[in-house]
Amino acid sequence: MSALSDPHEERRRTTRPVWEEKPGMLLSLGKGATLTLVVLAVLFPMWSIVVTSLASRETINRVGGMVVVPREFDISAYVTMLSGGQVTRALGVSLFVTLVGTCLSLVLTVLTAYGLSRPSSLGHRPLLFFFLLTFLVYPGLVPSYLVVSGLGFKDSLWALIVPSAINVFNLVVVRSFFMSIPGELFDSARIDGASEWRVLTSIVLPLSKAVVAVVGLFYAVGYWNAYFNSVLFIDDNDKWPIQRVLQSYILAGQSPHVAGVAVNIPGITTYPPTLAIKMAVVVVTVLPALVIYPFVQRNFTKGVIVGAVKG
């Protein structure tokens, strides 16, 4: 299957075929209700959390907690959260880990995928086996912990990046895309004297923007969402990523004072409600995924992932 074309796109129906009977009233109603319910189940919690983060103390006190109907647009919770302190610092940590990690992972993944994309090259089969074997044979928690901490990564942000820098599933996705590019394109470039490096950067990569974008999103989401590796390796809470702060602040119920979460009181009267600050932390933790997602989502259907799964 070629990853460059999308069979789904071509066959997409916009009208009902003539032989298909019109669905009954009950069936249509059932389908519509189910899909509406599924969509609401995703959107409603997000809505309520955003509205609560923007609510004033009076509103939160009146409804007794989470707010559903927006009454005001009070950004004091965000101001407090971002005015220094642990949440601000954790956002910086997570941004650093995500940006540096994604760049490193993408470079490694693209290089390796290209290095493994020529079945005739020296040592191709054993090398490919070396990478694919990781799916069947994997280390347990204890030896992994001992190796990473033994290499001196404890309390270093690199512990959140380097051990997870290459994901073999993403590698397989990129590799099968590279292999679907017609070989004549490379051959003509090589005859013209282009080095492999040149072929990769000038021919392969420009054709692979969609797959690189999707895999980049996967890596970025992985780094941003990682929680447990910080439990294992980061004791110093100045270096905690945002997920860890969210956990200690909301799920473990540490008060912001104990957890050191930003409580810079600009004036007693504008002190925002705790619940609003909590929900504001949730919102900024969701935000990066929400912002990047629409740009990349189009590419999911372009056969990128599906091609790899089938190939």
Next chain:
Amino acid sequence: MNDPHVSSAATLKPGKRAIGARLRRDWPFLAMTAPAALLLLVFHYLPTLGNVIAFQDYNPFEGRNAFEAFMKSEWIGIENFQVLFADGAFWDAVINTLSITAFQLVFFFPLPILLAILLHGLVSARLRALIQGIVYLPHFFSWVLVVTFFVQMLGGAGLLAQEFHRHGLTPWNIMSNPHTFIMLVTAEAVWKDVGWASIIFLAALSTIDPTLYEAAAADGAGRWRRLWHVTLPGLRPVIVLLLILRIGDALNVGFEQYLLQRDAVGRQAAEVLDTFVYYDAIVPQQWGVGAAAGLFKAIVGLLLIVSANKAAHRLGEQGVYSKT
């Protein structure tokens, strides 16, 4: 590469000279693969080999670094496994893990298939794309976020409890009830991943030849008979593939989800194998026993996937890998 032994190429056998020539041609590919291979060697294969400390009384204070400690630690045979298998908490964790897997095979596994069939049946492509965009989204949320969402909606201080209070009813806290925990984690997993998991079924649905439906309709098959005789057989290979993968992964139910909720629910319901290893090996530094549990999990997982694949071959399905 500048090995002096290679310089006298004339004296080498033809096969070796070919390797030299291929190396000169292919070294860029090898160089591009090397960094990632090195990373996997250090962070994947080295710890995999490190599992041998399951047969040691591993003590990190024996040496200045982990390797020296490994060399100096005493070999004790299968004592760690004896300790592990005598531990009731370990078997509780195994049983919890397998129960959750079985429960989710029944109550989670079919849902993405149903969702995919529903979405595929939508006539408007734009509406379908919109719904897809929304239902894929939670897949990109972290477990910390998903659990937070559930706490804020269904927890003791969440929206549902608020409504109960307002109507003078006593709310029950779903988030900390060990008896319903298995349903809770399944609901969370469905909320997070049902959309994402439907992608592969949607792809399989789009490869079913539309003329099959037309022919079936011409032969008088109604909506449900077409679903049964055309759609489901078309999905069969993908369903079998995913079923094998899930069974091979039976001892992996996800880790962070349980780690995050174990304190609220208690270990008797929420302890799975991975959290057992974390709380009973890493936290108290029982390295040998922890490695034994990890090795147990890896070997059972390997056996499960190989036998599930064998069963699929026997049923005439393709499976995950073929017998080549």
